[in-house]
Amino acid sequence: MLGAGVGCYLLKLAGLSVPARVLANPVIARVAELIPVALLAALVAVQVLAAPEGRALVVDARAAALGVAVLLLLARAPFLVVVFGAAASAALLRLL
Template identity: 85%
Template sequence: MIWWAVLGAGVGCYLLKLAGLSVPARVLGNPLVARIADLIPVALLAALVTVQVLAAPEGRALTLDARLFALGVAVLLLLARAPFLVVVFGSAAAAALVRLL
């Protein structure tokens, strides 16, 4: 099942790119469609942050643990304009440290 998701979504993402280079611009020129498409990445990424950090590993509940502390560290690193890899691994290190203590 995981392979199907990997390859199916992979090919699908390629076709989405190819469609953009191939279809006439007016097909997706509808302003409402363009606005929705503009907002979708922001909505999805914000939801992914929330679910990754707050969803309990057992499911269907919210929980506060080392992941929230790690996200706080990520915010500080982003405010300090740290590069992507520093943000990601710095945040991982913060979570690992909290769990050690």
């Protein structure tokens, strides 16, 4: 546990010690902006499509709830409406 903590601290320190001239490069700045979006999308995909037991992909109520959330986001619904709409659609599908 202590080793993981030290590793995380060193990784954070490495990111903070990058010279400003490197971050001033437009390509590097754009990539740095897009990395969190890609990581979040990957986490969502794994949580939605991964089977609870094993290494299989599953399309179930979670995938439909993600679709509802995307549609609500495209309609520019407030965040709470998106969350509750996706949760309600997953609950209704599981009920059926």
